[in-house]
Amino acid sequence: MTLDTKFMIEALPEIIRYVPVTLRLALGAVLIALVFSGLFAFILLKKVPVLDKIVKVYLSVIRGTPIILQMFVIYKIAPSVLQAYFTKIHSGIDIFEIDNSWYAYLALSLSATAFFTEAIRAAILSVDKGQLEAAYMVGMTAPVAFWRIILPQAIGVALPIMCNTIVDTVKATSLAFAMAVTEVTGAAKILGGMSLRYFEAYLDIFFVYLILIFAIEFLLKRLEKWLVRYRKATA
Amino acid sequence: MIAIRNVKKSFGKLSVLQDVSLDIKEGEVVVILGPSGSGKTTLLRCISFLERASAGTIAFGDDVVDLKHASKKDILRTRRREGFVFQSYNLFANKTAFENVYEGLVSGRKVPKKEAKEKALEALDWVGLLDRKDYYPAQLSGGQQQRVGIARAVALEPEVILFDEPTSALDPELVGETLEVIKRVAKRGITMIVVTHEMSFAQDVADKIVFMDGGVVVEEGSPNDIFTHPKEERTKQFLKRIIGEFVYEI
Ligand SMILES: Nc1ncnc2c1ncn2[C@@H]1O[C@H](COP(=O)(O)OP(=O)(O)OP(=O)(O)O)[C@@H](O)[C@H]1O
Ligand SMILES: [Mg+2]
Numbered sequence: 001m002t003l004d005t006k007f008m009i010e011a012l013p014e015i016i017r018y019v020p021v022t023l024r025l026a027l028g029a030v031l032i033a034l035v036f037s038g039l040f041a042f043i044l045l046k047k048v049p050v051l052d053k054i055v056k057v058y059l060s061v062i063r064g065t066p067i068i069l070q071m072f073v074i075y076k077i078a079p080s081v082l083q084a085y086f087t088k089i090h091s092g093i094d095i096f097e098i099d100n101s102w103y104a105y106l107a108l109s110l111s112a113t114a115f116f117t118e119a120i121r122a123a124i125l126s127v128d129k130g131q132l133e134a135a136y137m138v139g140m141t142a143p144v145a146f147w148r149i150i151l152p153q154a155i156g157v158a159l160p161i162m163c164n165t166i167v168d169t170v171k172a173t174s175l176a177f178a179m180a181v182t183e184v185t186g187a188a189k190i191l192g193g194m195s196l197r198y199f200e201a202y203l204d205i206f207f208v209y210l211i212l213i214f215a216i217e218f219l220l221k222r223l224e225k226w227l228v229r230y231r232k233a234t235a
Numbered sequence: 236m237i238a239i240r241n242v243k244k245s246f247g248k249l250s251v252l253q254d255v256s257l258d259i260k261e262g263e264v265v266v267i268l269g270p271s272g273s274g275k276t277t278l279l280r281c282i283s284f285l286e287r288a289s290a291g292t293i294a295f296g297d298d299v300v301d302l303k304h305a306s307k308k309d310i311l312r313t314r315r316r317e318g319f320v321f322q323s324y325n326l327f328a329n330k331t332a333f334e335n336v337y338e339g340l341v342s343g344r345k346v347p348k349k350e351a352k353e354k355a356l357e358a359l360d361w362v363g364l365l366d367r368k369d370y371y372p373a374q375l376s377g378g379q380q381q382r383v384g385i386a387r388a389v390a391l392e393p394e395v396i397l398f399d400e401p402t403s404a405l406d407p408e409l410v411g412e413t414l415e416v417i418k419r420v421a422k423r424g425i426t427m428i429v430v431t432h433e434m435s436f437a438q439d440v441a442d443k444i445v446f447m448d449g450g451v452v453v454e455e456g457s458p459n460d461i462f463t464h465p466k467e468e469r470t471k472q473f474l475k476r477i478i479g480e481f482v483y484e485i
Contacts, residue, residue: 130325133285134384137319138339138391141311148342153329230329230371 008200011191015204018187019212025101025173025183029108030166036109037116044121055117062114067172071107075100075179104176108169115165116158123158124150156228163220167213174209184208236260237395237426242291242302244274244281244450251277252288253450259395262424266437268461269447270473275430276322278447279397283317284310295394315344318388318396322404324380326372332359332383333368336390344391358390359383362416378409382416389420396420398429434477438462446470 040058043051062070083095127150135145174185182190184205192201237259244252251274259265267275280286281302282293288302295316300309326335336358340351359365362382372380381401388396401417402410414436421427421440431437437444437458444461446454446469454467465471 128325128328130321130323131327134319134321134325134327134387135343136285137283137314137317138387139311139315139343140339144342148338149327149329156329230331231373232371 003203004197004200007195007197008204011188011195011197011201012204014191015184015187015201015208018182018184019208021181021183022170022173022212025104025108025176025181026166026170028105029112029169029173032105032109033112033116033165033169036113037120040113040117041120041124044117045124059114059117062111067107067111068175068178070110071103071175071178074107074110075103079103100180101176103179104173104181107179108172108176111172112165112169115168116162119158119161119165120154123154123156123161126157127153152227156224156231159220159224159227163217163224166220167216170213170216171209236296238292238294239278239282240292240294242278242281243289244277244286245289251450252281255291255447255450255452257428257445257452257455259426259428260442262426263442264421264427264429264440265443265445266441266458267428267430267445267447268432268434268437268473269453273447274450275447276399279319279399279428279430283314283319283397285319316394318391318393320381320384320388320396320398320401322400324372324377324384324404326380326383326387328372331369331371332364332375332379332386335372335383336387339387339391354390355386358386361389361419362386376409377405378413381405381413385413385416385420389423389425395426395428398427398431400430400432403432432477434462434474446473448473 040055042048043055046052079095079098086093086095131149131153132145135149136142140148173183176183177186177189188201188205189198192198195201239255239257239259242252242255243250255274255278257265267278269275277286281288281291284302284305291302292299293302293313294300295313298312300313305313326332327338330338333355336355337351340346340354341348346354356365356368359368362385364379364382364386367375367379370379372383375383385401398417402413405413410433414433417429418436418440429437429440441458443455444458445452446461446465446467448469454461454465454470461470462474465474
């Protein structure tokens, strides 16, 4: 077998065209996950009755199953169930007209939310309680103390862990092809199929993912460094 | 005047404060002495709501607040009359020395930003740390951190500042400079309640000494009364032990 480098170079722009789709899926999922994980971490920390049990079950289910399986469930089973329900109530909504991207967002954020929740909860707990007491004693209310003192430090602690989840989410977008969303991996599969040069197409996206993830990690490291700049103990 | 009345506190079955009352006049420096576990910290924490008392009240003038049943509003109002200097400093780790003082004024007391900035710089200058204003707590020595802690409390101009063993976490060579700053707070006429194990400092700075043991006030009086003519046996023993230790250290 010889490597068709010419094909690789020609296919590359075709594949790179889909990088925004990959990024959009990942970014969308991460943003949705941020909102819900914040809420869920709050529920766990405040031990909100009933809701905290539900969140805990959700966390175990997500952490205990492969993401590809979660996607199949969401993509294959959920729509049929929902459609049956919509037909029953005569809502006139056709579930199969919903853009496939939404299933991808849902599946990806479901997983990211679970990991973010854990990271945020642990990070908030890691901030020394004495600082909260000091905040109260200068006259801050609990919400102000949380936003001004606790949260900024918790973000610095959570970020390295969340960075892993973000990278995992970018990688997991490659599974969105299973839900008929064409992103980078999907594009490679299609191009490979048309030319029967799968190997070259996959080698292309191999490098695309490497560079993408390297760039994301680099940016998040810089952000983290800036967030925890106060820790350096050099007088 | 500040009147602390009938404060009780138990942790589960352990009764830590069993009916403590205390009067503090305006501008007075009250030093609380007592053996470890006598409830000194717990008393300060109860009157600042860092701990919920089982019973008791605190009154600033005629504003009486129930320590057990206080609402969020009562708590906020009471805390805004108080300042607290912690044994372990408890500076905001993500804020510079300046921001530690400034943040309290702006986020805790709603002082306008420009005024807060001036006050914060003035307070830092006053504790001799203006040149360290942009340092984070991790970049400061323990003594410097505690001086920032004191500046943070003083800048708020509270009606009373509570000090809980402000020098006991410090390396011995840093105790002196910190005690000097606390003496200056006292000289400013600020009302203070100070828990300390530093006897000569207590004698120096106190208008009134309160000796606690086993969750009760055993004896109170002027420094002269307590140190030279203690009435109660428990006070005598405590002082003998502390001063004995002191002699031993030399
Ligand atoms: N959160 C808590 N839970 C249970 N017991 C506590 C708690 N805080 C304090 N205690 C107990 O209450 C008693 C009084 O403690 P406190 O810290 O008020 O003593 P102290 O006089 O400040 O002593 P020290 O001089 O060692 O600081 C001790 O027996 C302590 O173990
Ligand atoms: Mg104590």
